[in-house]
Amino acid sequence: MADQGDDRRPALRVVPGGSGHASREEEALLAAFLVGDDEAFGALVHRHERLVLSLVRRYARTPEDARDLAQRTFLRAFEAARRALRHAPRGAIPFRRWLIRIAVNLGKNHLRDSARFRLVSLEAVDQDRLRSRAEGAADELERAERVARVRSAVLRLPRRQREVLTLRIDAELPFAEIAEALQITENAARVNFHHATRRLKELVEEGTP
Amino acid sequence: MTEACREVEVLVSLGAAGALEGADAAALEAHLHSCPACRAEKERLAGLLGMARLPPPDAQEAAALSDLCSPLLGELRRRERRGQVLRRLLTGGAVAAAVALAILAPALLRSHGPSLKPGPEVASAPVAAAPQSWEEPDMTTLWDESAVLDYSSSSSDGGVSDAVYAAYDSSDT
Numbered sequence: 001m002a003d004q005g006d007d008r009r010p011a012l013r014v015v016p017g018g019s020g021h022a023s024r025e026e027e028a029l030l031a032a033f034l035v036g037d038d039e040a041f042g043a044l045v046h047r048h049e050r051l052v053l054s055l056v057r058r059y060a061r062t063p064e065d066a067r068d069l070a071q072r073t074f075l076r077a078f079e080a081a082r083r084a085l086r087h088a089p090r091g092a093i094p095f096r097r098w099l100i101r102i103a104v105n106l107g108k109n110h111l112r113d114s115a116r117f118r119l120v121s122l123e124a125v126d127q128d129r130l131r132s133r134a135e136g137a138a139d140e141l142e143r144a145e146r147v148a149r150v151r152s153a154v155l156r157l158p159r160r161q162r163e164v165l166t167l168r169i170d171a172e173l174p175f176a177e178i179a180e181a182l183q184i185t186e187n188a189a190r191v192n193f194h195h196a197t198r199r200l201k202e203l204v205e206e207g208t209p
Numbered sequence: 210m211t212e213a214c215r216e217v218e219v220l221v222s223l224g225a226a227g228a229l230e231g232a233d234a235a236a237l238e239a240h241l242h243s244c245p246a247c248r249a250e251k252e253r254l255a256g257l258l259g260m261a262r263l264p265p266p267d268a269q270e271a272a273a274l275s276d277l278c279s280p281l282l283g284e285l286r287r288r289e290r291r292g293q294v295l296r297r298l299l300t301g302g303a304v305a306a307a308v309a310l311a312i313l314a315p316a317l318l319r320s321h322g323p324s325l326k327p328g329p330e331v332a333s334a335p336v337a338a339a340p341q342s343w344e345e346p347d348m349t350t351l352w353d354e355s356a357v358l359d360y361s362s363s364s365s366d367g368g369v370s371d372a373v374y375a376a377y378d379s380s381d382t
Contacts, residue, residue: 038282045278053274057263063273070274074281079288150260168226169262175228194222197254200261 030095033078034085045074048096052103054170058154059107061114069110073103100171100181104163111155146204153203161196164189213240214247221247225254 026047032040052070060066077098084093154162160182167178175193179186220237223229229237241248266274 041282041285042278045281049277053266054263057266063266063270066270067274067277070277071281071284074277075284075288078285082289147260150257151263154261165261168228169258190219190223190228193226193228194219197222197225197258201254201257204257 026095027093030081030093034082041078044095048074048099051096051171052099054172055100055103055166056107056110058166058170059111059114065110069103069106072106073099076102076106097181100167100173100177104167104181108159149207150200150204153200153207156203157196157199160184161192161199164192165196165200168193210246211244214244217247221251222254225251226258 026044029040029044029047033044049070052073053066056069056073057066060069077095080098080102081093081095154165157165163182164178167173167181168175173181175186175189179189182189184192217237217240220229220233220240224234224237224241241251
């Protein structure tokens with residue numbers, strides 16, 4: 001029985017996104033899920049859900065939005081893995097990199113769609129929270145407004161700068177992995193981060209009364 | 210801003226994000242030790258990035274984001290089944306079309322395709338028999354019958370005589 005299971009298991013290779021040990025585990029989990037192992041699916045989702053949620057929260061207006069974006073990210077990545085396996089059974093599956101790219105792209109699209117309604121991210125919710133805490137405290141209120149301005153400015157950064165900045169400060173990815181996910185050099189990722197911080201500072205100062 | 214400050218500009222931004230280690234971190238620290246302006250800039254950027262970071266999810270948000278797994282798995286398995294059904298339908302349709310083509314192709318070729326043997330109507334056509342019954346026409350008769358086209362009696366102004374018109378009219382009726 002175990003032998004039959006092993007025979008059915010697809011021979012795929014997950015491209016490393018972390019340590020070699022983690023990659024091999026991920027490879028085994030993805031292979032198991034693709035032949036019907038639901039527990040392997042659960043393990044894979046738990047392994048990456050924090051990363052995906054940290055990326056999509058930036059672009060979501062509400063927690064429900066964030067949940068929806070995260071689910072769509074996983075769905076697309078698993079579908080892509082299944083298709084890749086069908087067309088190239090021994091091909092590499094850069095699953096974690098796909099998740100990052102898909103999350104960033106879905107977030108960007110969501111932001112574009114939301115812009116029509118002048119809606120911004122979870123910062124709006126957070127701002128309300130901070131406002132309520134800051135009732136009667138002028139300093140706290142001023143800080144809450146400044147925080148809201150800064151987070152709004154993040155969403156107005158040029159696309160590449162915003163991607164690098166959010167991958168660093170939201171997902172806390174090392175620049176090597178950011179570069180890999182965005183298919184740029186590590187040096188380009190670092191320089192983009194630098195320009196993002198400078199631009200962010202300018203945008204906040206422009207918006208300060 | 211000095212030349213030395215310009216050289217560590219990128220490192221200041223990266224240092225503000227806590228993204229430096231090794232030689233880069235040491236180089237920045239060495240510069241900051243002697244440059245209050247860059248030290249202040251690093252502090253400002255660190256504060257800015259601190260405000261740009263999202264706070265951790267509160268209880269309400271954490272609850273909304275929990276248990277992604279079950280609905281995802283249900284949706285993926287549904288899509289998988291739908292894909293299998295669609296693939297089966299497409300395969301079945303392709304096989305059915307191939308079988309139908311194999312059955313109908315000879316009949317279609319017989320009725321619409323080019324024929325290698327002449328059909329009965331072709332064999333009995335007068336054209337086919339013509340070479341056997343053809344006789345050389347009598348040249349005198351042929352000449353007389355075409356005399357209506359004789360322009361020898363045309364008028365000097367290039368017109369056609371009444372006699373020619375009359376001959377043409379009588380042969381036409």
